[in-house]
Amino acid sequence: MDIVNELEEKMKKTIESLEKKFTTVRAGRANPNLVSNVKVEYYGTDTPLVQLATISVPEARQLHIKPYDKSCLKAIEKAIFEADLGITPTNNGEIIIISIPPLTEERRKEYVKQVKAMSEEARVSLRNIRQDGIKHVKSMELTEDEKKNYEDDIQELINTYNKIVDDKLKDKEGELMSI
DSSP: OOHHHHHHHHHHHHHHHHHHHHHTTSSSSSGGGTTOOOEETTEEEEEEEGEEEEEEEETEEEEEEEEESSSGHHHHHHHHTTTTTSSSOOOOOEEEEEEOOOOHHHEEEEHHHHHHHHHHHHHHHHHHHHHHHHHHHHHHHHHHHHHHHHHHHHHHHHHHHHHHHHHHHHHHHHHHHOO
């Protein structure tokens, strides 16, 4: 059953990727992952913010970004502003402070749409993994019964992982919609 185990590994990676994407969607609390995907133009190169600064959470609704090189403060501030995260950075000359405002109902609904789209991408990825697995099984030298058993196992696997995606989506929606 190497093929099924191989497909399961790929599906696990899809779920891990989805979880990582979900952490970038804020739920009213400060989270360093909120700015982890921000790219800052640093000496002509787009550099991930996490490579240029330490990001800390001193309070539940506040992020502090302290650059290793103070000369890039303005560039970091600009990159966060342009990332359109719904937050406004404040530069005090030493660090950048981001106060996380409470989410409005409208903003919460936008975030729910975002996580639904992320979940749908994960489902598409899972379906592609299933299709690749079934193609591989059909190309193998097996009896019809063996092929059918493999296809049933693969279908069972995708059903399990689609349920995981649904559960993660439901949890994230609940987190976003709770005040």
